[in-house]
Amino acid sequence: MMRAMVYRGPYRVRVEEKERPSIEHPNDAIVRVTRAAICGSDLHLYHGMMPDTRVGMTFGHEFTGIVEEIGASVRNLQRGDRVLVPFNICCGSCFFCVRELYSNCHNTNANASAVGGIYGYSHTAGGYDGAQGEYVRVPFADVGPSKIPEWMDEEDAVLLTDACPTGYFAAELGDIKEGDVVVVFGAGPVGLFAAKSSWLMGAGRVIVVDHLDYRLEKAQTFAQAETINFTEHDDIVMHIKKMTDFLGADLCIDAVGCESDGSFFQVLTSSKMKLQGGSPVALNWAIDSVRKAGNVSAIGGYGPLFSAVKFGDAMNKGLTIRTNQCSVKRHWPRLFEHVRNGVLKPSEIVTHRIPLEEIAEGYHIFSSKLDNCIKPLIQPQAQAA
Numbered sequence: 001m002m003r004a005m006v007y008r009g010p011y012r013v014r015v016e017e018k019e020r021p022s023i024e025h026p027n028d029a030i031v032r033v034t035r036a037a038i039c040g041s042d043l044h045l046y047h048g049m050m051p052d053t054r055v056g057m058t059f060g061h062e063f064t065g066i067v068e069e070i071g072a073s074v075r076n077l078q079r080g081d082r083v084l085v086p087f088n089i090c091c092g093s094c095f096f097c098v099r100e101l102y103s104n105c106h107n108t109n110a111n112a113s114a115v116g117g118i119y120g121y122s123h124t125a126g127g128y129d130g131a132q133g134e135y136v137r138v139p140f141a142d143v144g145p146s147k148i149p150e151w152m153d154e155e156d157a158v159l160l161t162d163a164c165p166t167g168y169f170a171a172e173l174g175d176i177k178e179g180d181v182v183v184v185f186g187a188g189p190v191g192l193f194a195a196k197s198s199w200l201m202g203a204g205r206v207i208v209v210d211h212l213d214y215r216l217e218k219a220q221t222f223a224q225a226e227t228i229n230f231t232e233h234d235d236i237v238m239h240i241k242k243m244t245d246f247l248g249a250d251l252c253i254d255a256v257g258c259e260s261d262g263s264f265f266q267v268l269t270s271s272k273m274k275l276q277g278g279s280p281v282a283l284n285w286a287i288d289s290v291r292k293a294g295n296v297s298a299i300g301g302y303g304p305l306f307s308a309v310k311f312g313d314a315m316n317k318g319l320t321i322r323t324n325q326c327s328v329k330r331h332w333p334r335l336f337e338h339v340r341n342g343v344l345k346p347s348e349i350v351t352h353r354i355p356l357e358e359i360a361e362g363y364h365i366f367s368s369k370l371d372n373c374i375k376p377l378i379q380p381q382a383q384a385a
């Protein structure tokens with residue numbers, strides 16, 4: 001048996017004893033979790049917004065740990081290896097994986113029309129248990145995980161399993177040219193990494209838009225960005241136009257999506273702006289704020305249902321809109337280099353370190369945007385030891 005976070009229904013998670021995972025296939029590994037993050041996208045699950053999130057499931061797709069056991073066919077890992085594991089569960093051999101589109105793996109999710117398998121992310125993403133517990137089963141263990149280099153801090157490593165590469169990928173999708181003006185909507189972890197990464201790709205100006213001052217302060221200190229609190233402006237699009245010689249930004253990044261706690265939307269509806277229910281607010285701001293023939297990259301999480309994207313404007317402006325879930329592993333060689341060289345210190349965004357037994361409180365704090373929470377980490381072994 002083991003201790004793990006368990007979903008009991010919307011806004012209800014708790015720590016319970018549950019069956020310790022075991023090798024189910026020769027290519028599995030069992031990893032003893034040493035760090036697991038709570039992700040903004042976990043809040044979609046927590047709020048009951050993700051279809052087919054089943055009671056009894058353990059969440060958690062951002063983790064590091066120590067290999068406890070390997071299946072008979074695993075070659076690249078050994079018991080005792082310290083590993084970081086991408087949130088994507090990928091087979092390594094399908095049409096998509098051979099093109100390094102690991103996030104679109106065709107073999108790891110029975111509902112594989114779009115996304116591949118993801119740890120702890122409902123049966124919509126394959127029904128795998130996640131890592132917010134003492135142990136987790138890692139399928140295709142030779143494909144996804146990497147050993148944590150000796151020189152790498154484990155808190156940097158855990159952020160390299162989703163938030164950091166996803167932000168980096170968002171900037172990369174935007175095809176940044178030297179001197180470009182980049183506007184990032186959303187100052188959560190992914191938005192912060194998107195802003196930081198934009199500089200690494202040659203941006204000349206980086207502007208981050210959010211409604212929470214503590215997150216905007218982080219965007220200034222961590223990502224050296226200019227910031228805009230959109231609640232202070234009647235018309236955020238016009239404000240951005242004014243800041244960019246009325247051309248608009250070269251690249252707009254939507255790092256919000258249909259925001260997991262709905263606060264972007266709630267803040268807006270409680271202000272004077274008129275919006276349709278379910279509007280992808282940040283995406284439409286991105287479409288409106290980018291210059292003609294500019295780039296929009298959308299990596300915020302969207303549930304299956306949302307409406308009213310301004311697609312006509314996007315077409316008439318000649319925009320290039322690019323999206324996908326990040327294929328984490330593809331970005332590791334470059335990101336490992338950046339971390340090693342000290343240009344990127346992903347763990348700088350960590351604000352909370354929470355024992356597993358207190359994870360329910362962690363979800364509550366993160367969900368309610370209390371205590372200036374930006375990125376909470378769970379240490380499952382803290383009390384197991």
Ligand SMILES: [Zn+2]
Binds near residue numbers: 039061163
């Ligand atoms: Zn995540």
Ligand SMILES: [Zn+2]
Binds near residue numbers: 105
């Ligand atoms: Zn695959």
